[in-house]
Amino acid sequence: MATDSRQKPDNRRGANRSRSLLSDQARSYLGHHRKVARDSIQRMWRTPVASAMTWTVMGVALALPVALLLLLTSLQGVSAGWESTARITAYLAMDLPAEDARGMAAEIESDGRVVSVQLVERDQALADFRASSGLDEALDFLEENPLPHTLLITPEDSARSAEGVQALVTFVENMNGIDQVQVDLGWLQRLNAMTDILARAVWALALLLGAAVILVIGNTVRLAIENRRDEILVAKLVGGTDAFVRRPFLYTGAWFGLGGGLVAWLLIQVSLWWLSGPIERLAGLYRSEFTLQGPGFDGALALIIVAMLLGWLGAWVAVRRHLDDIEPGDIAGG
Amino acid sequence: MIEFRQVTKRYDSDHTALRAVNFHLDRGELAFLTGHSGAGKSTLLKLIMVMERPTAGEVIVGGQKLNSLPRRQIPYIRRHIGVVFQNHQLLFDRTVFDNVAMPLEVMGASPEDTGRRVRAALDKVGLLKKEKMNPMQLSGGEQQRVGIARAVVNKPPVLLADEPTGNLDPELSADIMRLFTQFSQVGVTVLVATHDIALINDMNRRTLTLNQGQLVAGGGVSGH
Ligand SMILES: Nc1ncnc2c1ncn2[C@@H]1O[C@H](COP(=O)(O)OP(=O)(O)O)[C@@H](O)[C@H]1O
Ligand SMILES: [Mg+2]
Numbered sequence: 101m102a103t104d105s106r107q108k109p110d111n112r113r114g115a116n117r118s119r120s121l122l123s124d125q126a127r128s129y130l131g132h133h134r135k136v137a138r139d140s141i142q143r144m145w146r147t148p149v150a151s152a153m154t155w156t157v158m159g160v161a162l163a164l165p166v167a168l169l170l171l172l173t174s175l176q177g178v179s180a181g182w183e184s185t186a187r188i189t190a191y192l193a194m195d196l197p198a199e200d201a202r203g204m205a206a207e208i209e210s211d212g213r214v215v216s217v218q219l220v221e222r223d224q225a226l227a228d229f230r231a232s233s234g235l236d237e238a239l240d241f242l243e244e245n246p247l248p249h250t251l252l253i254t255p256e257d258s259a260r261s262a263e264g265v266q267a268l269v270t271f272v273e274n275m276n277g278i279d280q281v282q283v284d285l286g287w288l289q290r291l292n293a294m295t296d297i298l299a300r301a302v303w304a305l306a307l308l309l310g311a312a313v314i315l316v317i318g319n320t321v322r323l324a325i326e327n328r329r330d331e332i333l334v335a336k337l338v339g340g341t342d343a344f345v346r347r348p349f350l351y352t353g354a355w356f357g358l359g360g361g362l363v364a365w366l367l368i369q370v371s372l373w374w375l376s377g378p379i380e381r382l383a384g385l386y387r388s389e390f391t392l393q394g395p396g397f398d399g400a401l402a403l404i405i406v407a408m409l410l411g412w413l414g415a416w417v418a419v420r421r422h423l424d425d426i427e428p429g430d431i432a433g434g
Numbered sequence: 435m436i437e438f439r440q441v442t443k444r445y446d447s448d449h450t451a452l453r454a455v456n457f458h459l460d461r462g463e464l465a466f467l468t469g470h471s472g473a474g475k476s477t478l479l480k481l482i483m484v485m486e487r488p489t490a491g492e493v494i495v496g497g498q499k500l501n502s503l504p505r506r507q508i509p510y511i512r513r514h515i516g517v518v519f520q521n522h523q524l525l526f527d528r529t530v531f532d533n534v535a536m537p538l539e540v541m542g543a544s545p546e547d548t549g550r551r552v553r554a555a556l557d558k559v560g561l562l563k564k565e566k567m568n569p570m571q572l573s574g575g576e577q578q579r580v581g582i583a584r585a586v587v588n589k590p591p592v593l594l595a596d597e598p599t600g601n602l603d604p605e606l607s608a609d610i611m612r613l614f615t616q617f618s619q620v621g622v623t624v625l626v627a628t629h630d631i632a633l634i635n636d637m638n639r640r641t642l643t644l645n646q647g648q649l650v651a652g653g654g655v656s657g658h
Binding site: 129132331333336339340344427428 | 510513523525527536540543584
């Protein structure tokens with residue numbers, strides 16, 4: 101009996117026969133996976149409220165870190181944008197004629213540490229301010245233009261270190277006709293440091309919530325295992341392998357993950373839509389290119405795959421802890 | 435087909451359920467296992483099913499030494515052993531057909547194969563017409579026969595039964611015994627644990643008798 105594990109109907113036709121048997125087996129193996137997958141979805145539908153609650157818990161736990169990550173990515177995009185245009189702003193003396201300002205611009209531009217110099221003449225500056233600030237009427241009360249000519253100096257990459265920029269600033273400050281020099285770098289570094297801290301916090305949060313998701317699914321699957329104890333016993337009794345017995349629960353975990361991932365995606369999309377108006381206005385005020393980036397198709401796919409993996413993992417933990425303990429030893433009766 | 439060599443089973447340090455049990459059952463042999471309650475009948479069957487492992491001695495089924503069998507291999511051994519219990523262990527969340535199909539499902543049989551074999555097994559126990567019913571709708575005797583159909587659906591070479599007639603009336607018990615006899619006639623080794631002495635006397639078969647875990651009769655070479 102130990103020689104022939106499966107009752108093959110007949111073995112008369114040799115190789116052909118065994119090849120078709122193999123493909124039969126592969127087909128029935130896949131068929132079984134399909135059946136188990138379908139069956140575990142149907143079980144989920146049979147308790148819609150409980151399932152929806154699990155999905156929601158999972159969705160919220162996933163949406164939170166993902167939303168923060170998206171925010172972070174958007175912020176990092178902003179600072180990266182600034183970094184590439186990190187520049188020194190030099191305000192010229194109020195009474196300096198435009199002619200002289202142009203001369204100074206040319207002089208600075210010829211310095212080796214400088215890529216480009218843009219001169220914003222005072223009239224232009226006022227017009228820009230008028231357009232962007234919405235203070236049109238207030239500006240009408242001013243008798244004369246309060247803004248000086250401005251030089252926007254973009255340093256060479258090599259001069260963009262803290263010391264390099266400082267040297268450049270000193271050089272510009274010492275020129276005649278300069279009123280004040282400002283550098284964006286200071287708060288750019290601050291923003292970078294902040295996003296670094298934020299990034300770590302978000303990843304820590306993501307880790308914690310990921311663990312929470314695994315525990316939630318683990319507990320849900322543990323209950324499912326308890327509910328199907330008899331079935332597990334019988335399956336083991338008639339020769340079901342561990343893999344066979346585990347399979348429905350692993351699928352259950354993965355489906356919970358899928359549901360949770362979809363809920364998370366939905367929450368994120370709704371929040372994005374809800375926030376997009378105010379953020380656009382805010383970014384407009386700061387003349388920033390800042391936009392809150394959605395997860396996109398790739399991101400959504402990644403989110404759902406990660407969610408399914410977490411669900412599967414949670415189920416696996418529960419199965420390892422509870423299912424392998426169920427042995428038909430005690431059902432034979434005493 | 436089934437061989438016990440000096441098998442001892444101790445559940446905890448001082449309680450010995452089986453003591454140095456020796457016997458050998460041939461292919462196609464039908465034997466009874468009897469003894470008082472707590473004599474060790476179920477324990478003996480569980481050792482064959484690898485639901486328990488012996489403390490000492492060797493259990494050999496189909497030429498395979500079960501002691502050295504790794505855990506992973508246990509399911510494959512169980513596929514060769516049909517079991518019937520008093521509390522028939524049917525699942526009430528599925529039809530009679532699906533209950534009987536379980537041993538085939540775990541083996542990954544194709545749907546056509548499953549359908550054919552399940553109907554053959556149900557036909558054998560006379561329940562072909564009830565395949566779509568829920569086992570809950572069946573009488574005790576019918577439920578027991580569903581259990582038997584499930585035990586034999588994949589044509590195992592060994593069939594074990596633990597108190598299969600426990601709460602059935604004598605006529606139904608005789609029915610069940612007739613089924614077991616038929617299986618043994620086609621080469622299945624059948625071992626039936628029961629304390630129903632009347633039934634054993636009717637059948638006039640080899641009887642292994644346990645007393646306090648010791649095999650006191652029927653251990654020698656079979657003589658039916
Ligand atoms: N899982 C177990 N743990 C501890 N003792 C057990 C266990 N199963 C059975 N026993 C003991 O082993 C002895 C034999 O039990 P069992 O094989 O069930 O006897 P029978 O089936 O003949 O009534 C009994 O004394 C019983 O209490
Ligand atoms: Mg017993």
